[in-house]
Amino acid sequence: xxxxxxxxxxxxxxxxxxxxxxxxxxxxxxxxxxxxxxxxxxxxxxxxxxxxxxxxxxxxxxxxxxxxxxxxxxxxxxxxxxxxxxxxxxxxxxxxxxxxxxxxxxxxxxxxxxxxxxxxxxxxxxxxxxxxxxxxxxxxxxxxxxxxxxxxxxxxxxxxxxxxxxxxxxxxxxxxxxxxxxxxxxxxxxxxxxxxxxxxxxxxxxxxxxxxxxxxxxxxxxxxxxxxxxxxxxxxxxxxxxxxxxxxxxxxxxxxxxxxxxxxxxxxxxxxxxxxxxxxx
Amino acid sequence: xxxxxxxxxxxxxxxxxxxxxxxxxxxxxxxxxxxxxxxxxxxxxxxxxxxxxxxxxxxxxxxxxxxxxxxxxxxxxxxxxxxxxxxxxxxxxxxxxxxxxxxxxxxxxxxxxxxxxxxxxxxxxxxxxxxxxxxxxxxxxxxxxxxxxxxxxxxxxxxxxxxxxxxxxxxxxxxxxxxxxxxxxxxxxxxxxxxxxxxx
Numbered sequence: 510x511x512x513x514x515x516x517x518x519x520x521x522x523x524x525x526x527x528x529x530x531x532x533x534x535x536x537x538x539x540x541x542x543x544x545x546x547x548x549x550x551x552x553x554x555x556x557x558x559x560x561x562x563x564x565x566x567x568x569x570x571x572x573x574x575x576x577x578x579x580x581x582x583x584x585x586x587x588x589x590x591x592x593x594x595x596x597x598x599x600x601x602x603x604x605x606x607x608x609x610x611x612x613x614x615x616x617x618x619x620x621x622x623x624x625x626x627x628x629x630x631x632x633x634x635x636x637x638x639x640x641x642x643x644x645x646x647x648x649x650x651x652x653x654x655x656x657x658x659x660x661x662x663x664x665x666x667x668x669x670x671x672x673x674x675x676x677x678x679x680x681x682x683x684x685x686x687x688x689x690x691x692x693x694x695x696x697x698x699x700x701x702x703x704x705x706x707x708x709x710x711x712x713x714x715x716x717x718x719x720x721x722x723x724x725x726x727x728x729x730x731x732x733x734x735x736x737x738x739x740x741x742x743x744x745x746x747x748x749x750x751x752x753x754x755x756x757x758x759x760x761x762x763x764x765x766x767x768x769x770x771x772x773x774x775x776x777x778x779x780x781x782x783x784x785x786x787x788x789x790x
Numbered sequence: 791x792x793x794x795x796x797x798x799x800x801x802x803x804x805x806x807x808x809x810x811x812x813x814x815x816x817x818x819x820x821x822x823x824x825x826x827x828x829x830x831x832x833x834x835x836x837x838x839x840x841x842x843x844x845x846x847x848x849x850x851x852x853x854x855x856x857x858x859x860x861x862x863x864x865x866x867x868x869x870x871x872x873x874x875x876x877x878x879x880x881x882x883x884x885x886x887x888x889x890x891x892x893x894x895x896x897x898x899x900x901x902x903x904x905x906x907x908x909x910x911x912x913x914x915x916x917x918x919x920x921x922x923x924x925x926x927x928x929x930x931x932x933x934x935x936x937x938x939x940x941x942x943x944x945x946x947x948x949x950x951x952x953x954x955x956x957x958x959x960x961x962x963x964x965x966x967x968x969x970x971x972x973x974x975x976x977x978x979x980x981x982x983x984x985x986x987x988x989x990x
Contacts, residue, residue, distance in 0.1 A: 537858035539896060540990040555858070573988040580949040581900045583986040635986070654974025655872040657911055657919060657966065659981045663861045666986035709990050729951075730899045730989035765857075765896035766990065 533663040534562055534609060534640045540709070541636065542770050543600075543621055545673035550619040552667070554638060556609035563641045564609055566602035566617055568634045569666070570595035572707070572734035579697060579740025581731070583635070583666065596632035596671045599623050621671055629674025631706040633734065638665045668732065670707060678772045679703035680710065680733055680759050687755035687783035694725070694745050694783070696755065700737040708733035709771050710761045714743065716753045716783065724748060730765060750787040756780045857894055857956040859901075861985045864890040867964055872919075875970030882929045882963035885936050889962035891983060892934065897956040899989040903930075905944040905962075906982035913975030920967040921979065927963045934959040949988070 535555040543550040556562045571585035586595070603618045623632070641662045684699040696714050709732055716725040727743040760776040763769075867889040869878045880887045895901055905928070911919040929939030932953045939961055942948040952958050960983075 533861040533863065535858040535860045539859050539987045571986075576949075581902070581988040582947050582949055583902045583988055653872055653874055653972075655874070655919075655968065655972060655977065656975075657869055657872055657977045659866065659908070659911070659979050661863050661866075662980060662982040663863075664982060664984040665859050665861065666984065667859065668987065668990045728898060730896065732988060732990040763990075765899060 533665075534564055534638065536638050536665045536667060538766075538769065539667045540766055540769060541619065541667065541669040543619065543669065543671045545621075545623070545627070545671070548621040548623070550621075550669070551616050552619070552636070553614055553616050554609065554640075555614040556611060556640075559611045561611065562609045563606070564615075565606045565639045565641075567605070567637045567639070568597040568600050568602075568669075569637050570597040570633070571635050571666075572633055572668075573732045573737070574735070575737045575739050579738060581737070581739065585635070594630070594632050595634060596621070596623070596669065597634040600634055600636075600669060600671070602636070619669070623671070623673075627673055629676075629705075631676055632671040632673075633707065634669050634671075635666045636669050638667070639663070640665075672706070672770075676706040676772060677704040677774075678706040678708045678761075679774045680708045680777055682757065682759055682777045682779050685755075685757055685779045685781050687781050689745065689783060689785050692745050694727075694743045694755075695740055696727075696743065696757065697738075697740045698757065698779075700731070700733055700739065700759070702733045702735060704772075704774075706772055708761070708774065709763055709766065710759055710774070711763060712739070712741065713758045713760070714741070715756045715758075716745075716748070717756055718751070718753055724753070730763065731759075745785065748785050750785050753783050753785060754780050755783045857896055859895045859985060859987055860893070861983055862892045862894075864892050864959075867962060869966050872966065872968055872972075874968050874972040876968070878966040878968070880963045880965070882927055882939065882941070882961040883936060884963065888936070890936075891960040891962070893950065893952065893958045893960065893985060895952050895956050895985075895987065896989060897952065897954055899952050899956070899987065900949055901952065902947050902949050902984075902986040902988055903960060904947045904984040904986070906980075906984070907944060908979030908981065911966075911977035911979040913973075913977045915973065915975050917973045917975050917977065919969075919972055919977045922965045922967060923962075924965070929961040930958060931961065932958045936961055 537553050541550045541552050554564055569585055571583050573581050574584040576582050599622045601620050607615055681701040681703055682698055686697040688695045702708050711728050712731050713728045715723045718724050729741050758778050761771055761774050763771050867880050868887040882888050907923050911921055923944050925943040926941040928942050928944035930950045931939045950958055
């Protein structure tokens with residue numbers, strides 16, 4: 510190899526982004542269901558990196574809510590009086606802490622120890638999978654003798670549902686509104702859970718023109734534990750000005766949870782008229 | 791601030807093609823070992839390739855939507871030469887020096903991203919270097935492109951919508967503010983990224 514070529518490759522290596530090893534493990538599935546009869550469950554963690562990763566598992570009570578802007582976010586609760594549905598205190602993971610070798614997969618077993626006399630119903634917790642990886646962005650000491658860097662930890666939160674007895678779920682959709690702001694469709698509504706279990710579903714929106722053609726379709730996966738007041742925002746690229754019908758359907762068909770015991774519920778539908786204004790108006 | 795970046799439903803004209811592509815991507819990401827018993831052995835590269843091809847061919851479309859959750863640190867924030875007394879800003883739009891974290895999860899799902907950020911880097915000798923994250927120091931890109939970001943405040947929870955193939959990237963910038971009398975040393979601090987799935 511010629512000297513200039515070596516220099517060029519060396520320079521290129523310096524310019525390439527530094528790959529950060531060891532942060533983040535794959536976690537699957539992203540929702541765990543445990544039945545009272547078996548009181549056990551499992552999920553997998555996998556370290557696809559070339560460095561070992563320390564993984565720890567804990568629980569935290571929380572569920573999705575909407576914030577003041579209508580965005581989905583996760584609310585967490587620490588006090589028992591707000592956590593009557595919490596299973597966080599009696600779900601145990603084995604092992605709780607492990608070091609995953611590169612390309613190692615580990616099944617984490619979950620064991621439930623519910624209190625005596627637990628009433629029928631569904632109880633929830635979030636599983637917190639924390640992976641502590643390598644140090645990143647460490648600079649070689651320069652003339653000042655100062656080097657800087659950060660250590661990165663990644664926490665992945667997935668849901669766990671513990672079910673006892675017969676359960677049912679449903680959703681009530683009210684207050685549907687559609688609004689076009691610039692090139693964005695804003696779909697606002699109020700979703701209230703019915704029944705005794707969380708509603709895991711899909712919120713589907715479609716714009717239909719006067720000829721009955723569906724000119725735009727959108728969908729958002731929802732976990733409805735109490736109530737949500739979402740304001741979903743969807744892009745409307747190049748839609749002609751005019752009047753459209755916004756058709757909304759909420760159902761329990763979940764592609765991402767295929768094979769999981771998702772509780773079925775009748776589909777709920779609603780529609781409103783939406784006007785797409787001319788550009789610049 | 792959160793924007794809940796929108797996304798359209800996947801095109802339906804060529805569903806099989808999209809499903810196959812997603813299934814292939816899933817196989818590569820999760821690794822074949824994820825679908826095998828822990829003790830399973832794939833002895834030869836040829837066998838592994840054959841198995842991959844078979845899996846891609848037969849995996850049902852639904853599996854593509856079950857992409858595992860993951861946050862990956864692609865690139866750390868790079869401040870370059872640290873000169874005492876001289877602030878070192880790194881913009882989230884800096885393609886070389888900004889931090890980047892790739893997120894994967896179920897297609898078209900929402901995740902809440904929360905950072906726990908330091909205000910100081912510390913050295914074993916007790917020295918400190920302030921680090922500042924501003925209200926627009928972080929950016930979200932569903933397309934995983936540094937040129938198309940939605941800015942957000944990394945000190946606040948941010949709801950991000952994953953793309954039709956379950957992907958997105960967070961870009962992070964910061965400003966290092968070393969004092970003029972900063973002693974030599976090795977300065978570090980922890981950064982925690984919390985990825986919460988809100989679709990279930």
